[in-house]
Amino acid sequence: MLFRTAVEDDLDRLLGCVVDESISWAHPERLLSFLESGNYRYDRIWLAVADDGEILARAVWWGFPDGAPLALDCLYVHPSVDDRVGLAAELLRRAHDAYGRAIEYHVFVTNGWREHPKAAAAIAWRWEAAGRAGLTEELERLRYEWTAGPVPEPSDRLVFRGEDDDEVFVEAFRRVAVGTLDFHTRQALATTDPLEQAREDVRDYRSMRGDRSWWRLAYDKSGDLVGVALPSANDGGPVAGYLGVVPEHRGHGYVDDLLGEITRVHAERGVQRIVADTDSGNVPMARAFERAGYHNFAIRLVLSANPVNA
Ligand SMILES: CC(C)(COP(=O)(O)OP(=O)(O)OC[C@H]1O[C@@H](n2cnc3c(N)ncnc32)[C@H](O)[C@@H]1OP(=O)(O)O)[C@@H](O)C(=O)NCCC(=O)NCCS
Incomplete structure (x- = not known):
């Protein structure tokens, strides 16, 4: 053989x-x-x-x-x-x-x-x-889709702004990754410096098919950064991309405002289907998809090497 x-x-x-x-x-x-x-x-x-x-x-x-x-x-x-x-x-x-x-x-x-x-x-x-x-590492990713459901109203408590400087997003990504329940980010942070990890993430999202000008930073009424919302796209079409809330603002349901903004940005362009994945262990994220009318249509099993042994 x-x-x-x-x-x-x-x-x-x-x-x-x-x-x-x-x-x-x-x-x-x-x-x-x-x-x-x-x-x-x-x-x-x-x-x-x-x-x-x-x-x-x-x-x-x-x-x-x-x-x-x-x-x-x-x-x-x-x-x-x-x-x-x-x-x-x-x-x-x-x-x-x-x-x-x-x-x-x-x-x-x-x-x-x-x-x-x-x-x-x-x-x-x-x-x-x-x-x-x-x-040896096992992960279940829940696959969600939004198919032309009701379009969410704009948030009445957050202001969304674009930002051309990638470094501003890098810093926001770094903050949002603290205490994340996302398996890959946690795994990466076990071996990579947080700032370097945030830079890699920003580079990866930049290499996707979505338009960089769709990326948003979210601020509350006092001007405090609450999180990031990155509508994007891959070969299969529009995706939710990435969103996250900084640790000091978690637990107030801001995830709904961020996901609503992503859905709205896509829907206003006439998009009929948005796909999104999250880890089965990222319960606050999975619940937010369900509240926003996203439907869990499949599962992606991911088997990977332990980065410490790889
Ligand atoms: C997932 C995420 C956006 C949820 O944001 P949120 O606005 O705090 O969500 P909710 O307000 O609906 O939180 C619901 C509950 O989960 C808890 N929770 C939220 N994020 C948590 C976290 N990372 N770790 C532990 N508990 C968390 C909240 O405190 C709240 O608890 P409570 O009901 O006892 O008050 C936020 O955890 C986050 O930014 N995580 C890092 C990035 C990430 O995972 N993005 C999704 C990638 S697909």
């Missing part, structure tokens, strides 16, 4: 890999469209190939066309393989060695997947393989 990255000549065999389990996967239509857009690349598809050329295992990573791979999107093992966990783990380990790090695995599942034996089984063996390859 040979472990290697894919090449163009593999396309027919790549299209022949079929996952008939209850789980998101790189099905032929997705594969072809993402190979075309550059979000998938042959050199980011790793294969375990039998001596007769048959693909025994396949791992597909997603990323921006010119950037580094960002997420493992599909893990497939041929039904004839006895030890599918062992083979998948070995394939991931080899890819991680080549990438120089273990990259997150994103799995999209429907709500209530734990009660569905097919979905639970599809996830269980992949989870084990990913864990053996270093992806």
Whole structure:
């Protein structure tokens, strides 16, 4: 057996890999469209190939066309393989060695997947393989959507202002991250200086498709900074982006005003659907989405490496 990255000549065999389990996967239509857009690349598809050329295992990573791979999107093992966990783990380990790090695995599942034996089984063996390859941290992200519901009225207690200077947003991000319940921010802050972490976040949001001019800082009537609200967009369309309240102003429901502003900014541009994700552990945020008429339509499972061991 040979472990290697894919090449163009593999396309027919790549299209022949079929996952008939209850789980998101790189099905032929997705594969072809993402190979075309550059979000998938042959050199980011790793294969375990039998001596007769048959693909025994396949791992597909997603990323921006010119950037580094960002997420493992599909893990497939041929039904004839006895030890599918062992083979998948070995394939991931080899890819991680080549990438120089273990990259997150994103799995999209429907709500209530734990009660569905097919979905639970599809996830269980992949989870084990990913864990053996270093992806030991588990996170559930709740996916919410707003679909042309009532448009919120402007806040009567906060004033929203744009700001061209990124450093002002960096400082606001730094303050908002204090005491956050967001898993990734907490993880990042375990190893990164808060100011540097805030700069990275601002850079990441700048690289998204949303317009920088939509970003807002929120102030109360006395001119005190209450939080940030960043409507944005990704390849799938408009997203809530990011919002946060500084610790001294938490517990007054300002999250509703910030989310309302984001929804309004999008809705006033004629947007019909806004998507947003939050961690299942970020209860105040999840409740705010529900109050604002956002509907929880799916779950994204994220398996990642512990940054301290990575
Ligand atoms: C999520 C967040 C915006 C909520 O803001 P908020 O305006 O304080 O929310 P609410 O007023 O509705 O809070 C509801 C309850 O949760 C508590 N709460 C809010 N944020 C909390 C936090 N980070 N840690 C612990 N408790 C928190 C509030 O004190 C309040 O408690 P109470 O009902 O006992 O008074 C805020 O925690 C925050 O900015 N977090 C960091 C950034 C973040 O997670 N953004 C979302 C990323 S998707």
